[in-house]
Amino acid sequence: MLEAIASILAQTRSVDQIIIWDDGSEDGTEDAVAQIEDRRVQYFAATNAGKSAALNRAMQHATGDYIWICDDDDVLVEDAAETLAGVLDTEASIGIVGGSYTRFSDGRDGRQRTGPGYWPDLSAGPPLRHLLEDIFLFQNAMLVRRSCYDRVGPFREDLHRSIDYDMIVRLATRFPVHMVEKQVFLQRKHDGLRGPAAQRHAASHVENVWAKQDAEVFLGLRTHVPLSLLRAMYDGNPETVSRAACLQRGAAYARHGLWDEAMSDFEAGVEAAPETPLAETELSICRRAVSGKHGVTPPPEALARLSLLRRGSVAGRDLAGGLGRGLLWSIRRAASERDLRETLRLLGLLRRTGLRLQSASGGAREVGPSLRERSQIPAAAYDW
Template sequence: MAANQNGSTADGSRHDAPGIAVIIATYNRSHLIGETLDSVLAQTRPADELIVVNDGSTDDTAAVLRRYGDRIRIITQRNGGKSSALNCAIPQSRSRNVCIFDDDDIMLPNNLATHLQELQAHPEVGFTYCLNHVFDDTTPPDAVDKTPVKALPDVSAPRFFNWILESPFLPTPMQGMLIRRTCLEQVGLFDVELTRSQDRDMVMRLARRFRARRIPHALWALREHSGRRGPGFDGHNADERYAAWMAHKQHVFTKLRESVDIAEYVPRDIADTLVAKPRAIERYGYLQRGVIMAIHGLHECALTDLDTYLDLRDIDKHATSQAEQMLISKLAYLQAPDLALPTVYYRAIGHRCRTHPAIAPPLLRGLYWSARRDLWCKRDPHSLRMSLRRLAVIALGACHQK
């Protein structure tokens, strides 16, 4: 059922019913979906709508869903992926607030009540997000609130968008959010080209335009399991998920690079301090975008942005500011061994140190921090060796032409 521009659905009903719609897309999770639905139905503040999209499941998911009778609304479609399933359900829901939940996770009983209370108390906020527990298949559903909690910092509003962009993994999964419908209507539906990272894409679009509010409590639990991921036409096993996720994430950030103005990469509080300085916002913006591209594995884009920054620096002759030095350090900082960029990237930034020696100290400092972190945290020795190897590559690149 499609929504018209005036907010009405095709049958004339309006998207203005008070309360919460919980929407779940599911595919071949008959062994898990029941625990998820039970947790949603056990809320202290019940959902006004619980819509489940059976995305062409070939197991007995349909039979499991029928057991819930009229307590849930079932939409059945041909297998099209999570984005397609959610795009089908969102326009058909009527509540003012939307929670998009996964078919293998668990809601804690006070989840919806807490989120709704925060949204109602803060009309300036577009969506709320919260902490979560992490559990595996050895944990019974009634014990998930005893498992470890994934901590989240309370990021200020001017820095929130950049925090989302710089995070290697999405720090605010949609299962832990409650979103005003008006915000979803303004940013548009999910990208159907994505079979992974569709949540990352949507959260970035929301964070770009609306304020978020953190709830400092764990209100849901993320299940870690070895089952298959993705739709039937593009599925993969748990041990293949990193490669699939990385490819889709890079699609998301390539699209972002093409659509977001360079000034938007500068946090608003920093932009206020730079507005009187010629080219300062441009310089910071290109460096910040380069850092984001490097973090997400797009090393050629990162180098292009670094070159643009260096050209601008040559034009205006202003020294590298302390804030810029911090960003340059991040270009070389290793978040984790499996997120490391290829050696050719570190050699390339090493070469740039020859013509722009001012960037060498912060680049080397970034790798020094990586190595120090690995020593302090007693991480896998491979991570430390990788930091030291990259450090040597940058140093040699700064001394020798290709």
């Protein structure tokens, strides 16, 4: 904790207020904070109520226009505040600014650094699309206008994990996110048991734990991801844009294992233009739907609905083929990891999707309409 606080105090752009909220810890936090002689540091102790409750209560004491939420075991780069605040100072239309990070662990051989883990290609598509597909932006790497938090409401106190993901998506569907190409903090990796005391899990099981919690988060976010906002991601004829928006939301839900919601969006997308072939941009959406980091597990009901779509229209056939192309990525990953059982399971799924993108007459697939994914969403689209 002291290293984290020291990295805040050492910022090249001074931080006006530092709130330390002690959520019922028993590790000597109060004594450690007492050693810090800086008028900006404000310490609050409370009975344990969980991270979301702690953040909500701490927010009530924050007086600044910009909010920066930092975990107690990570370390900030010394010019992070200067980098992030500089964007908000000069760009009034931007509500959230974020940067990248590096992971590290401390061992007998000193501090070892690794890459950030999952990191999308931010040169293609707006940050919101990438956030819907997978979390890559963290609170330590974000500076947010206080007015943005006020608009989206408090952190969900019924969540045990993925609290930051829920809030980040809620923010990003209401305000533009600007990413800087700079590392702003170091994230500490842990090898022991993780999570709230009542729900401890080994670090080796972290992916399964987070995948389940992310799915719960996205069930609650359904009304926070309107199709009107996703339509603004694309430029093309109205029917194709509407279809792409449905496919994009469906892809996000498929990547989080929520196949009932995903199939509802896929079906609505196909219905928007059933006999129009999918554009290359739409096929890319379909490929991403089944190439996420948490794997592919569509239930039998989803496969049955997909089979009906595949047989029912040109767009449905292309959708199934696009999903099949995405499955190839997952198959290659499983094979490279020498996971024979997973490789065979995915090959079975691949067969059911109808991989071959061909026309009904057996020739080459008909080229779909022109559709462009925007790098930025127009500001007016956030007013939904």
